[in-house]
Amino acid sequence: MKKRIAIIMGGYSSEYKISLKSGNVVYRYLDHDKFDLYRIHIFKDKWVYVDDLEKEHTVDRHDFSIVLRGTKISFDCVFNAIHGSPGEDGLMQSYFELLEVPQTSCGFYQAALTFNKRDLLSVLRPYGIKSAPSYYLNKGDEINEDAIIENVKLPCFVKANKSGSSYGITKVYKKEELKKAIEVAYKEDDEIIIEGFLDGIEVSVGVIKYKGKIKVLPITEIVTENDFFDYEAKYEGKSREITPARISQKQEDNVIGVAKKMYALLKMKGFTRSEFIFLGNEPYLLEMNTTPGLTTESILPQQAQKAGISLNELFENAINEVLP
Known part of the structure; x- marks a missing residue:
């Protein structure tokens, strides 16, 4: 009997919008032929199954089920393709753990920790994972520009702590x-x-659990036409992603x-994609994504294909890793 797989997006x-592309x-x-697949749209105002005719069917949030033609349908596994909240910050993971439904991320x-850039860097620092000098602010805090510049120097990056796809990020050259x-962040x-x-x-370094073992995928070098790897560079063709990266064997x-150490230390499963910048031969961690983009143009699928893993194999393996 085919397994029923809910793809949440x-x-x-x-x-x-990026998540909807990934999920599709x-x-x-x-x-x-192997799986019965159901596209589940998760939004604040509705959770719905969208069938092939684009008709919506309400999801019962009490047990994550749907009713089709009078028959209740539950799921054997959830494929998580939600970037950002609630799919990448631990909320959906907690929900499915309570329901005892396997899910691929x-x-x-781990989701809550990695979604919080400040907490992730703080947890990994004692293990020798290097990162840039940083300064933290919470809304309502006094903004002491001199103290910020003294700590991080200029230029610097101002980032939303819990956000992806380079939303809320600005490169700053001047104090003013x-x-x-x-404000943007x-x-x-x-x-x-x-x-x-x-x-x-x-x-960018993709790491997956593949056939039961931690596998680091071919590394991608990011070369952007813009000032940094922002939303436009990521999604609107303003960058080159070169796989394998043009780096030395030592690098x-x-x-x-470092990528394999982080994956093991944090007891990860599923997909991760982490960004680093080299100073000399040493990689400095920027962030780790636990629900990276899964479109055909996205970095992790490109890396998998360079490793000889097709998209079908990549996605099916993620399901097989978590099914009992």
Whole structure:
């Protein structure tokens, strides 16, 4: 009997459109002969199953089920394709854990931790994971520009602490630009992280659990036409993503070691994609994503294909890893 798989997509954040694209790619590439697949849209105002005729059917949130033609349907597994809240911050993970429904992304603690850039860097620092100098602000805090610049220097990046796809991020060159950048970040989150600029090669490193083992995928070098790898660079063709990255063997060995160490330390499962910048041979961590983009143009699927793993294999393996 075919397993019933719910592919959740959408979400509550600015990333919902990207998530819908990711979820539909998963739906398209998973084998419909092996699985019964259901596209579930998760929004603040509705949770619905969207059938092939684009008709919506309400999801019962008490047990995550739907009713079709008078028959109640529950799911054997959930494929999580939600970027941002509630799919990447631990909320959906907690919900499915309470319902005892397997889901493809990491656990609720790991999701909440990695979604909070400040907390992630703080947890990993004692293990020797390097990161840029930083300064933290919460909404309502006094903005002391001199103290910020003394800590992180200029230029610097002002970022929303809990946001993805480079929403709420500004590169600041002058003291007088700081307050405007902070306002932009506060539109995405009430917590901010301000980081010093690291001038080096930027790479993206995908790590997955594949056939029961931690696997680091071929590394991608990010070369952007813009000032940094912002939303436009990520999604509107203003960057080149070069896989494998043009880095030395020493750099490659170091970043693979760090990425694998992080995955194991945090007791991860599913997909992760982490961004680093090299200073010399040393990789400095920027962030870790636990529900990375899964469109055909996204970095992690490109990396998987370079490793000889098709999109069908990538997505099916994620399900097989969590099914009992």
